[in-house]
Amino acid sequence: MAEDKLPTRAENYSEWYNQVILRTEMADYAPVRGCMVVRPYGWALWENIQKDLDARFKETGHVNAAFPMLIPMSFFEKEKDHVEGFSPELAVVTIGGGQTLEEPLVIRPTSETIIGHMYSKWIKSYRDLPVLINQWGNVVRWEMRTRLFLRTLEFYWQEGHTAHATRPEAEEETRRMLDTYRNFAVEAAAIPVIPGRKSDSEKFAGAEATYSIEAMMGDTRALQSATSHHLGQNFSKAFDIRFLDQNNQLSYVWTTSWGLSTRFVGATIMTHGDDQGLILPPRLAPYQIVIVPIFKNDEEQSKVMPVIERLKGELKAFRVKIDDRTEVTPGFKFNDWEMRGVPLRLEVGPKDVEKGSVMVARRDIPGKAGKSILTQDNLAEQIGRLLDEIQQALYDRALAFRDAHIFDPKDYGEMKEVLQNGWSFSWWCESRECEAKVKEDTKATTRNIPFDQPGGTGKCIVCGKPAKVKVHFSKAY
Amino acid sequence: MAEDKLPTRAENYSEWYNQVILRTEMADYAPVRGCMVVRPYGWALWENIQKDLDARFKETGHVNAAFPMLIPMSFFEKEKDHVEGFSPELAVVTIGGGQTLEEPLVIRPTSETIIGHMYSKWIKSYRDLPVLINQWGNVVRWEMRTRLFLRTLEFYWQEGHTAHATRPEAEEETRRMLDTYRNFAVEAAAIPVIPGRKSDSEKFAGAEATYSIEAMMGDTRALQSATSHHLGQNFSKAFDIRFLDQNNQLSYVWTTSWGLSTRFVGATIMTHGDDQGLILPPRLAPYQIVIVPIFKNDEEQSKVMPVIERLKGELKAFRVKIDDRTEVTPGFKFNDWEMRGVPLRLEVGPKDVEKGSVMVARRDIPGKAGKSILTQDNLAEQIGRLLDEIQQALYDRALAFRDAHIFDPKDYGEMKEVLQNGWSFSWWCESRECEAKVKEDTKATTRNIPFDQPGGTGKCIVCGKPAKVKVHFSKAY
Numbered sequence: 001m002a003e004d005k006l007p008t009r010a011e012n013y014s015e016w017y018n019q020v021i022l023r024t025e026m027a028d029y030a031p032v033r034g035c036m037v038v039r040p041y042g043w044a045l046w047e048n049i050q051k052d053l054d055a056r057f058k059e060t061g062h063v064n065a066a067f068p069m070l071i072p073m074s075f076f077e078k079e080k081d082h083v084e085g086f087s088p089e090l091a092v093v094t095i096g097g098g099q100t101l102e103e104p105l106v107i108r109p110t111s112e113t114i115i116g117h118m119y120s121k122w123i124k125s126y127r128d129l130p131v132l133i134n135q136w137g138n139v140v141r142w143e144m145r146t147r148l149f150l151r152t153l154e155f156y157w158q159e160g161h162t163a164h165a166t167r168p169e170a171e172e173e174t175r176r177m178l179d180t181y182r183n184f185a186v187e188a189a190a191i192p193v194i195p196g197r198k199s200d201s202e203k204f205a206g207a208e209a210t211y212s213i214e215a216m217m218g219d220t221r222a223l224q225s226a227t228s229h230h231l232g233q234n235f236s237k238a239f240d241i242r243f244l245d246q247n248n249q250l251s252y253v254w255t256t257s258w259g260l261s262t263r264f265v266g267a268t269i270m271t272h273g274d275d276q277g278l279i280l281p282p283r284l285a286p287y288q289i290v291i292v293p294i295f296k297n298d299e300e301q302s303k304v305m306p307v308i309e310r311l312k313g314e315l316k317a318f319r320v321k322i323d324d325r326t327e328v329t330p331g332f333k334f335n336d337w338e339m340r341g342v343p344l345r346l347e348v349g350p351k352d353v354e355k356g357s358v359m360v361a362r363r364d365i366p367g368k369a370g371k372s373i374l375t376q377d378n379l380a381e382q383i384g385r386l387l388d389e390i391q392q393a394l395y396d397r398a399l400a401f402r403d404a405h406i407f408d409p410k411d412y413g414e415m416k417e418v419l420q421n422g423w424s425f426s427w428w429c430e431s432r433e434c435e436a437k438v439k440e441d442t443k444a445t446t447r448n449i450p451f452d453q454p455g456g457t458g459k460c461i462v463c464g465k466p467a468k469v470k471v472h473f474s475k476a477y
Numbered sequence: 478m479a480e481d482k483l484p485t486r487a488e489n490y491s492e493w494y495n496q497v498i499l500r501t502e503m504a505d506y507a508p509v510r511g512c513m514v515v516r517p518y519g520w521a522l523w524e525n526i527q528k529d530l531d532a533r534f535k536e537t538g539h540v541n542a543a544f545p546m547l548i549p550m551s552f553f554e555k556e557k558d559h560v561e562g563f564s565p566e567l568a569v570v571t572i573g574g575g576q577t578l579e580e581p582l583v584i585r586p587t588s589e590t591i592i593g594h595m596y597s598k599w600i601k602s603y604r605d606l607p608v609l610i611n612q613w614g615n616v617v618r619w620e621m622r623t624r625l626f627l628r629t630l631e632f633y634w635q636e637g638h639t640a641h642a643t644r645p646e647a648e649e650e651t652r653r654m655l656d657t658y659r660n661f662a663v664e665a666a667a668i669p670v671i672p673g674r675k676s677d678s679e680k681f682a683g684a685e686a687t688y689s690i691e692a693m694m695g696d697t698r699a700l701q702s703a704t705s706h707h708l709g710q711n712f713s714k715a716f717d718i719r720f721l722d723q724n725n726q727l728s729y730v731w732t733t734s735w736g737l738s739t740r741f742v743g744a745t746i747m748t749h750g751d752d753q754g755l756i757l758p759p760r761l762a763p764y765q766i767v768i769v770p771i772f773k774n775d776e777e778q779s780k781v782m783p784v785i786e787r788l789k790g791e792l793k794a795f796r797v798k799i800d801d802r803t804e805v806t807p808g809f810k811f812n813d814w815e816m817r818g819v820p821l822r823l824e825v826g827p828k829d830v831e832k833g834s835v836m837v838a839r840r841d842i843p844g845k846a847g848k849s850i851l852t853q854d855n856l857a858e859q860i861g862r863l864l865d866e867i868q869q870a871l872y873d874r875a876l877a878f879r880d881a882h883i884f885d886p887k888d889y890g891e892m893k894e895v896l897q898n899g900w901s902f903s904w905w906c907e908s909r910e911c912e913a914k915v916k917e918d919t920k921a922t923t924r925n926i927p928f929d930q931p932g933g934t935g936k937c938i939v940c941g942k943p944a945k946v947k948v949h950f951s952k953a954y
Contacts, residue, residue, distance in 0.1 A: 043542045043543055098565055098619075114507070
């Protein structure tokens with residue numbers, strides 16, 4: 001807890017973001033450049049993300065496994081786009097047990113190569129397919145510019161890796177997992193996202209096609225929140241993953257991979273947070289409810305605390321924190337938990353004990369408008385309803401904000417203007433040249449070509465040539 | 478699935494162990510020497526271990542966090558016993574992003590140093606104490622002789638790291654977590670364990686005292702199944718973790734650490750397995766029940782399958798697998814799931830459909846003795862009872878086996894004999910010399926000095942000098 005106030009988002013968005021994370025104790029800087037420590041409050045949020053996503057993966061038939069973190073350097077050289085994309089970012093182990101290694105080992109930046117190697121051992125027949133494996137773990141990418149959660153040398157994620165008998169099945173899987181991410185983002189995190197296909201220059205190193213969900217942060221910059229890759233036969237050819245099909249023919253499998261990382265914690269902070277700090281969506285919040293006892297003396301305390309304990313018992317379906325610290329005032333606690341983004345605060349004082357009431361304050365609606373008085377009877381049901389309302393309100397607010405900042409500029413000049421403070425949704429001829437020009441002029445990149453297209457054709461906003469798709473351009477994290 | 482039979486445990490215990498793991502697809506060898514791939518069946522067992530343990534940690538007030546995997550080499554040099562113990566086992570990153578690093582980074586073999594560094598930043602006052610943090614993750618130790626699950630270069634574990642204001646509080650925590658491990662081993666894994674204190678030569682590098690739980694495997698060798706360390710002020714002095722106490726005095730905190738790893742999967746395999754393969758304790762088994770449909774033709778199939786689907790619905794409190802493969806016979810499936818150690822097998826055929834019955838076979842009791850016929854009515858309750866019985870039977874059997882192989886030899890000559898095929902529980906003078914002599918003569922080491930002591934004093938079984946404690950000697954994994 002720092003004494004001075006948070007910078008506002010308008011003053012300095014980037015500093016607001018860092019300070020919120022440090023002051024709410026979500027994360028801290030590690031002694032190694034670009035690494036972070038995820039502190040218990042941040043990790044509890046990530047655990048809730050994991051739990052929700054993991055259930056969705058298992059419902060869609062996936063199982064978890066663990067592949068080694070150390071990968072022989074030579075594996076990376078087997079797929080040419082992959083090595084080109086990742087070699088500048090590798091952390092390399094050259095010494096083990098005091099000896100220089102014959103072949104250096106790479107700490108995985110992603111696991112297509114090692115998993116491809118194992119799949120070539122395990123997959124022999126069409127009966128072995130599909131293979132639907134996910135892994136939760138850490139990876140290392142040697143990034144130069146780092147930000148807590150958004151881009152760190154080591155980060156945490158899940159990576160799904162699947163193998164299929166046919167191209168359509170792999171494509172279906174790729175899209176199914178993108179849908180899974182979309183549903184998770186919308187339903188659990190209350191983050192509106194746009195699903196679509198990345199441009200060739202933005203796709204994963206080694207993929208035939210990369211799909212993403214893109215979200216708008218509170219400063220209107222975009223954040224790629226998850227990706228799903230159709231890898232075609234690129235990795236099955238590089239790692240010789242072949243199977244005997246039903247006609248006894250040897251064929252290469254079709255593979256996919258898909259991932260969501262601790263970046264998503266950053267997305268949650270920047271989508272919902274306000275100048276007071278975090279606002280966490282109820283489905284993912286480490287604490288959904290904080291109860292602050294209000295009393296002036298021991299007598300009042302002895303009246304209030306048993307009621308609070310009883311209420312906590314009745315609220316056991318929720319994640320509840322009782323803040324019973326005695327060294328700080330209720331006012332201090334209100335500010336503290338507001339900053340930490342707990343969706344609902346309950347206050348119970350001697351008058352509430354007498355009246356059988358509870359004061360409740362919504363984090364998403366500051367001041368009096370967000371306060372109401374509930375009866376202690378039937379509290380769990382009332383609270384459940386309020387949390388659902390907050391979840392929906394956060395989504396609606398984020399959606400309205402986003403839609404108010406996506407523009408359809410009439411020409412390239414106007415596009416450059418709107419990209420100062422929003423996204424442009426414009427016709428694009430799909431050429432790398434036009435994409436590069438926009439980046440050069442505005443720092444904005446193509447986010448994705450959304451599945452939801454207006455139909456018809458238009459003229460590229462950059463070069464004026466015929467265009468078949470509209471694309472989102474924006475600055476991005 | 479291999480066609481030929483498993484080697485028996487009597488023929489070749491070590492080969493039995495490896496083959497069970499490979500054939501049941503719990504794990505496989507990775508391309509890097511000494512690393513393993515934990516396959517979905519093995520990882521599902523580890524996930525169940527994690528879920529059970531994690532709930533126990535949270536009940537005792539602990540929270541999870543994530544500290545970076547990469548640690549500056551210099552951190553290891555701050556605690557002299559620690560660096561001595563771990564420096565031969567380090568994996569070192571010397572290149573990042575194509576550049577040689579100024580200071581090499583170590584992949585954590587354990588996290589006392591990096592966590593100590595962060596605690597020195599976070600802990601300022603007695604109000605910040607205790608800090609009760611756990612982390613689930615991977616670590617790397619450059620071992621020369623490796624075995625799947627038992628000793629691998631990279632392994633998975635949890636490591637708890639706590640900080641306290643006083644020595645007694647740290648000691649209490651150290652013992653509490655050992656109790657937690659003991660309860661987990663007994664209640665969830667049905668593994669009888671002996672809690673006690675490690676000898677000085679066997680304790681953790683940097684600890685004041687190490688406590689362990691020790692289990693006996695099916696070949697009578699011991700396996701240290703979890704450890705809990707009282708670190709005194711060794712790490713708080715090395716990393717300058719100080720706090721202002723209630724009298725405004727600056728003091729060093731007292732720290733503990735404790736861990737349980739994927740070794741425990743090996744312990745589960747070797748405690749319960751038999752010549753047919755795995756026997757998994759119901760509380761941890763990935764599948765508690767497999768249902769094998771029995772039919773000869775399409776007509777029978779169309780009668781049997783709906784009943785099985787209905788029964789699966791009624792058994793939703795359990796982890797159930799329906800083996801509906803059509804390319805293999807029921808007999809093949811019986812063998813397959815026996816090898817995979819599923820506690821209960823249900824068979825449902827046309828006659829069962831008519832009679833409203835289900836054939837059930839217990840994995841822990843082979844042949845007819847383990848079979849019975851249940852009614853379909855009230856199946857969940859009957860199954861629940863049977864699983865509890867199996868859980869208890871596995872524990873009882875392991876306990877009887879262990880107790881039949883712990884001896885109280887009358888002299889050193891007899892001790893050397895019993896150590897060929899069991900443990901010796903003998904008076905020991907606590908000198909390193911006697912410990913070393915036993916190791917030299919028999920390869921047995923002290924396992925631990927159990928808390929449960931006979932009382933009184935005796936004569937060291939090695940040197941005959943007065944001894945205050947009895948200790949377990951045995952060969953160990």
